[in-house]
Amino acid sequence: MIELKNTTKLYKDVIGVNDICLNLQAGTYGLLGPNGSGKTTLINLILGQLKPTIGSVTLFGVNPWKKSKLLRRIGLCPSVEINYPRATGLEWVTYMVQLHGFRFMQAQKKAKESLDFVGLSHAMNRPMRNYSLGMRQRAKIGQAIAHNPDLLILDEPFNGLDPIGRHEMSAFLKTWASQGKGLILASHILHEVEAINPSFLLISGGRLLASGSPAEVRNILADTPYELTMRTSNPKQLATLLIEHCDIESLKFTSKTEILFSTRSASQLFKVIPEIIQQHKITITEIRSTDDSLNTLFSMLMKLHRGELMQRGL
Amino acid sequence: MGSILQNAIATCLFEIRSSFTIQRTSVSLVLALFPPTMLGLLILGARFSRSGISSSILQDFTPLLTIVLIGLVSLLSLILWATPNVSAELEGKSWVFIASRPGGRISIFFGKFLASFSVSYAICILSISLCTFLIDSQLHTGDAGRFWLSLSGIFFLACLTYGGIFSLLGVLFIKRAMTFSVGFVIVSDIIMASVPGVLMNKFSIRYHLQEISLTWLGWFLPSSSEEGYRVIFGDGYPATIHICILIGITLFTLCLGAWAIANREYITTYEA
Numbered sequence: 001m002i003e004l005k006n007t008t009k010l011y012k013d014v015i016g017v018n019d020i021c022l023n024l025q026a027g028t029y030g031l032l033g034p035n036g037s038g039k040t041t042l043i044n045l046i047l048g049q050l051k052p053t054i055g056s057v058t059l060f061g062v063n064p065w066k067k068s069k070l071l072r073r074i075g076l077c078p079s080v081e082i083n084y085p086r087a088t089g090l091e092w093v094t095y096m097v098q099l100h101g102f103r104f105m106q107a108q109k110k111a112k113e114s115l116d117f118v119g120l121s122h123a124m125n126r127p128m129r130n131y132s133l134g135m136r137q138r139a140k141i142g143q144a145i146a147h148n149p150d151l152l153i154l155d156e157p158f159n160g161l162d163p164i165g166r167h168e169m170s171a172f173l174k175t176w177a178s179q180g181k182g183l184i185l186a187s188h189i190l191h192e193v194e195a196i197n198p199s200f201l202l203i204s205g206g207r208l209l210a211s212g213s214p215a216e217v218r219n220i221l222a223d224t225p226y227e228l229t230m231r232t233s234n235p236k237q238l239a240t241l242l243i244e245h246c247d248i249e250s251l252k253f254t255s256k257t258e259i260l261f262s263t264r265s266a267s268q269l270f271k272v273i274p275e276i277i278q279q280h281k282i283t284i285t286e287i288r289s290t291d292d293s294l295n296t297l298f299s300m301l302m303k304l305h306r307g308e309l310m311q312r313g314l
Numbered sequence: 315m316g317s318i319l320q321n322a323i324a325t326c327l328f329e330i331r332s333s334f335t336i337q338r339t340s341v342s343l344v345l346a347l348f349p350p351t352m353l354g355l356l357i358l359g360a361r362f363s364r365s366g367i368s369s370s371i372l373q374d375f376t377p378l379l380t381i382v383l384i385g386l387v388s389l390l391s392l393i394l395w396a397t398p399n400v401s402a403e404l405e406g407k408s409w410v411f412i413a414s415r416p417g418g419r420i421s422i423f424f425g426k427f428l429a430s431f432s433v434s435y436a437i438c439i440l441s442i443s444l445c446t447f448l449i450d451s452q453l454h455t456g457d458a459g460r461f462w463l464s465l466s467g468i469f470f471l472a473c474l475t476y477g478g479i480f481s482l483l484g485v486l487f488i489k490r491a492m493t494f495s496v497g498f499v500i501v502s503d504i505i506m507a508s509v510p511g512v513l514m515n516k517f518s519i520r521y522h523l524q525e526i527s528l529t530w531l532g533w534f535l536p537s538s539s540e541e542g543y544r545v546i547f548g549d550g551y552p553a554t555i556h557i558c559i560l561i562g563i564t565l566f567t568l569c570l571g572a573w574a575i576a577n578r579e580y581i582t583t584y585e586a
Contacts, residue, residue, distance in 0.1 A: 011581060047414055049410075049413055049414070049579070049580075050579055050581075051579060066576070066577065068415075068416040068417055068418075068419070068576070069416050070416075071414055071415055071416045071418075072416050074414065076410070076411075076414040078410045078411065078414075080407035080408075080410060080582075081407060082408070082411075083406040083407055083408050084332050084408070086331075086332050086333075086334075086335070087328070087331070087332045091328070091331070091332075095324055095325075095328045096411060096415070098320070098321060098324040099321055099324070099325075099412065099415035099416075099417065099418045099421055100415055100416060101317050101320075101321070101416060101417070103320065104324070143411065
């Protein structure tokens, strides 16, 4: 489906993506990377919106640069906001479908179907300035799938969605993936992508650091130090119990009620916490991750890449 | 080709529909009303003048003044509508939605050209109609129909040609398109067009529009200046040749613009 051979993209003296080699068959892929890691540049190279400075890109066996007809087979839901406040959802999606070469009536029919599919038919005749963030996100998905593409590319589709919206988005993406169509999901939040169960492409600093199945990525994460802050009524007792039962690397009392833990086995920690609460009647009012697990993973992958760490996961 | 035209019309309609805000409509109305207001004030000023300006002097100057004022207004409207064809999409972050569709880039180019032409020409027509009514009712020139038709034809060609040029400049110079457009008008249609007796002035758009105006309206410039005019501009060609040249320039700029927009990398702000 997509092949990149030693692809590098430079914006003058800034590297967008650096020497990426990929060969993706049809399937579901999670493109993961911190903000500014080169995900959008990679997507634009795949779409033929950017020309690689070095190397080549092939999409469905064809060089996508200047082959705009290829875009008929792709649905793109970018991360940027829709900026047509006066247009209604139906008008905008119809116009977007028209640009795929459909006549107005045909385009409007497809737009209505896709807006219905994303659950926006009740609001499709309202100006988009009155839409909530979730509704605008749905409209963006609607325009991406209305022409029934073979490959759907979504850039940060969970941005700004509330928990219900996130759940619905996950359900939609699972349905799409189950149809056997191509799906590339770019995000900087691991667990959101993980829910779709894709193969992962991990990108940082414009480089493809790793790729593989969820199990392989989990394997790398298992060795990644994980930081967690807990708010409790009895921090000293909780700290003692956690040190007894878990492999805690370090801990720090950040306030009278807060403790910061660092562990290499987050799964063990999450297993032990409910048991401690139950047995010792300790009240824990808040648990939050102080570092984005993905950022930690990427910093570790970067170290692996530079040879600063021994490679174990991959 | 049919698909490009179909998409361009869709883009034009969407563009006009979605950008017709109160502010934009007000700006368009102010532009359309500016020439008749100025003309009305001139006529009113002459009426109440102590030195007694005769209506024949007014009849001599009003056609020229009408053309200059509507010309300014049409240029301003075209610069406002045609030049931000790519920059508005890039800044509004809607470019990525359009560029990810087959022919989306070309559609936005032609569609926005059509929109800028339609709006600017509509402003011109409203302005021409009001000016013609004012001149005919106040100065009793007697050939209002011919005057209206001639000006409508001249400004149709003007909007088409300048619209094409400004659209091309919008594609080539994204960040400074308006500055380049104003620069083009100053260099080409004020400086170059005024160089006397050489071939250079024939390369300006103004020269061709002037010659067409002279053919269709007859001698509309102040009578004393006819000899001087021919010294500067030489003898003209038949109007059809000038029309063909203007249409040729439009086609050339549109083709070049379409080629450039389809083959150029546009870096979106969230990417850079």
